[in-house]
Amino acid sequence: MTIIPDNQHPGLRALIWRDDRLEVLDQRRLPDQALYDCYDSVEGVADAIYSMRVRGAPAIGIAAAYGAVLAARRRVAGHDADWHAGLEQDFELLAAARPTAVNLHWALARARQLLAAVRPAREDVVARLLELAHTLHAEDLAANLAMGAAGADVIQGACGVLTHCNTGSLATGGHGTALGVIRTAWQRQQLQAVYATETRPWMQGARLTVWELAQDGIPVTLLADSAAAWLMRSGRIQWVIVGADRIAANGDTANKIGTYALAVLARQHGVRFMVVAPSSTLDAATSSGDAIVIEERDPSELLLPAYQHDDSLVSAWNPVFDVTPAELIDAIVTERGVVLHPDAQRMQALLA
Numbered sequence: 001m002t003i004i005p006d007n008q009h010p011g012l013r014a015l016i017w018r019d020d021r022l023e024v025l026d027q028r029r030l031p032d033q034a035l036y037d038c039y040d041s042v043e044g045v046a047d048a049i050y051s052m053r054v055r056g057a058p059a060i061g062i063a064a065a066y067g068a069v070l071a072a073r074r075r076v077a078g079h080d081a082d083w084h085a086g087l088e089q090d091f092e093l094l095a096a097a098r099p100t101a102v103n104l105h106w107a108l109a110r111a112r113q114l115l116a117a118v119r120p121a122r123e124d125v126v127a128r129l130l131e132l133a134h135t136l137h138a139e140d141l142a143a144n145l146a147m148g149a150a151g152a153d154v155i156q157g158a159c160g161v162l163t164h165c166n167t168g169s170l171a172t173g174g175h176g177t178a179l180g181v182i183r184t185a186w187q188r189q190q191l192q193a194v195y196a197t198e199t200r201p202w203m204q205g206a207r208l209t210v211w212e213l214a215q216d217g218i219p220v221t222l223l224a225d226s227a228a229a230w231l232m233r234s235g236r237i238q239w240v241i242v243g244a245d246r247i248a249a250n251g252d253t254a255n256k257i258g259t260y261a262l263a264v265l266a267r268q269h270g271v272r273f274m275v276v277a278p279s280s281t282l283d284a285a286t287s288s289g290d291a292i293v294i295e296e297r298d299p300s301e302l303l304l305p306a307y308q309h310d311d312s313l314v315s316a317w318n319p320v321f322d323v324t325p326a327e328l329i330d331a332i333v334t335e336r337g338v339v340l341h342p343d344a345q346r347m348q349a350l351l352a
Contacts, residue, residue, distance in 0.1 A: 012169035012212060014059045015066065017133070020073070022066045026053045027170055031211040042071035042090045049097035049104070052202065056171020057245040057281055058140050061103030064094045065133035068111045072125045084115075100254055100295045100321050102246040106280045107136055140173030143278040143335035144180045151181030151241070151276050151333040152188055158238040160193035161185075162231065165256035166208035167243035167276070177243040177276040179212065181333065186218050193236060194220045197228060199256060201301050201318070225258055232269035240266045244277035251326030251342030252289030253277075257319055263328040272330040279334045284351055287344075289323035296320065 016023040016036070022045060023036040037053060039045050045067030048054050054063045071090035075083040091108050098104055114132055115125070155161065161182060168179035176183060185191050194213060199205035206222055213220040223231060231237060240262050246254040253259075253275050266273045286292060299316035300308055307314040332339040332347075339346045 012215065013174070014054055014056070014170045014172075015062055015137070017066055017130075017137075022063065022070065024048045024054050024063065025170070027055060027208060028053060030170075030207055039067075040070060041074065042067045042093060045070060046093050046097045049094070055204070056166065057101040057103040057243070058144075058172040058177070058278060059170070060098055060101050061107035061280060062133070062137050062140060062173055064097075064104045065107045065111065065129075065136050067094050068108065069126060069129045069133055072129050076125055087115075098295060099293050100245050102283045103278075103280050110136065137173045140278060140280075141175060144172055144175040144177060146335040147177060147276050147278070147333050148175055148180035148184035150335075150338055151178075151274060151331075152185040152190060154274065154331050154333065154338060155181070155185060155239050155241070155272075156190060158185075159191065160195065160237040161191060161239045161241050162195040162197070162228065162237045162262070162271075163209065164197045164205065164240070164242050164259055164262055165199045166204040166212070168209065168212040170208050170212060171243065176212075177278070178241045178274070179209065179243075181241055181274070181276050182213075183216060183218070186216075194218060195231060195237060196220055196222055197225045197258065197262075198222065199258065200225055204256070228262055229265045229269070232265055232271050237271060239272050239274055241274045241276060244275050244281050245321055246286070246292055247275070247277060247282045247332065247347075248286045248288050248292060249282075249284050249347055250288050250344040251329060251332060251339070251347050252292070253324045253326070253329060253332070254289065254292045254294070254321045255324065257322050260322040260324045260328075263324040267328055273324075273328060274331045274333060275324075275329055276333045279336050279351075282334070282347070282351060284348075289325065292321075292323055294319050294321050294323070 014025050022039045026035050075086045168176035196205045196209045210220045210222050244253045244255050263273050297318045299318050302316040326342045332342045
C-alpha cells in the first residue's frame with residue numbers, strides 16, 4: 001500500500017483516512033475549533049465538499065477519491081448485480097458537489113480509468129480504489145513540495161508578497177500550493193513580509209491562511225480585500241501569489257472570487273502575479289477561461305438577515321470564482337515546471 005509521507009504540519013491535515021472512514025477537518029469552524037467530522041458514506045463526503053467543510057481544489061480531489069472508496073464498499077456489500085452503474089451514479093453525485101474545481105473531476109476520472117483498465121474482481125474493487133486514493137494523496141504532497149521550491153526560485157529578490165484565499169495544508173495534501181511557495185521562501189529567509197486578504201465572503205484568508213502561517217511561526221499581516229490596491233501602491237509587495245481551481249489550455253485561470261481584481265491591480269502597479277497549482281488542475285480540454293463553469297452559491301451567504309425575506313427588494317449575486325486571463329499572469333508554477341508569460345503554446349509544451 002502507498003504510504004502517505006508525513007508533512008511537517010500534522011495538526012493541519014484536512015483529511016485523514018482512519019478505520020475505513022474519512023475524517024474531515026471542518027474548516028468552517030476554524031480557527032476557533034479544530035473538529036473532525038467522520039464520514040462512512042459517499043453522500044456524506046459529497047455534502048462535506050458542497051458545504052465547504054473541505055475546500056481547496058487539491059483537497060477536494062483527494063476527498064472525492066476517498067468518497068469513491070466508500071461508494072464502492074457499499075455497492076459491493078449490497079450484492080447489486082449492476083454495481084458498475086450504481087457506482088457511476090455515486091461518482092456523478094461527487095462531481096456535482098463543486099463544478100468549478102477540476103481536481104475533483106480529475107480524481108474521479110482516475111478512478112474510472114482504474115476500473116476500466118484493471119477490471120478488478122468485485123472483491124478487489126474497494127482495495128484498489130483505496131490504493132488509488134492514498135496514491136493521489138501522496139502525489140499531491142510531493143507535488144506541493146516541488147512547487148514550493150520552484151516558486152521560491154522564481155520570486156528570489158522579492159521582499160513582500162500578498163496571497164488570496166487559502167492554499168496551504170488545509171487546501172491540499174500538505175504544505176500547500178501558493179502558501180507552499182511562501183512557506184518555502186520564508187524558510188530560505190527570502191521574505192521580509194507576508195500579507196493575506198480576508199477573502200470574503202467565506203473569509204478563508206482571515207480564518208485559515210493567517211492561522212496556518214501563525215502555526216508555522218511566520219508573521220503575517222491581514223488586510224481587507226479592498227485594501228489591496230493601496231498596499232500595492234505602497235511598494236511593500238513585489239508578487240501576488242495565488243492558487244487555482246482550474247487552468248484552461250491557454251493559461252486562463254479560475255480561482256477564488258477576487259483573484260481577477262488582484263491581477264488587474266497588480267498589472268497597474270507593476271507587481272508580478274504568480275499562479276501555483278498541480279498539473280491535475282490543468283484542463284487541456286477547456287480551450288480558454290470563457291468555457292469554465294463558474295459556481296454560484298446561495299445569495300443568503302451575502303445577505304444580512306434583515307434582507308432575507310420574500311418581499312425584500314435587496315438581492316445578492318454570489319459567484320465563488322472568477323477567471324484571470326493568461327495575459328495578466330507572469331508565472332504558472334506546477335510540479336512539472338514553471339511557465340513564464342503563459343499562453344496556449346507554452347501551456348501545451350508543459351503538458352507534452
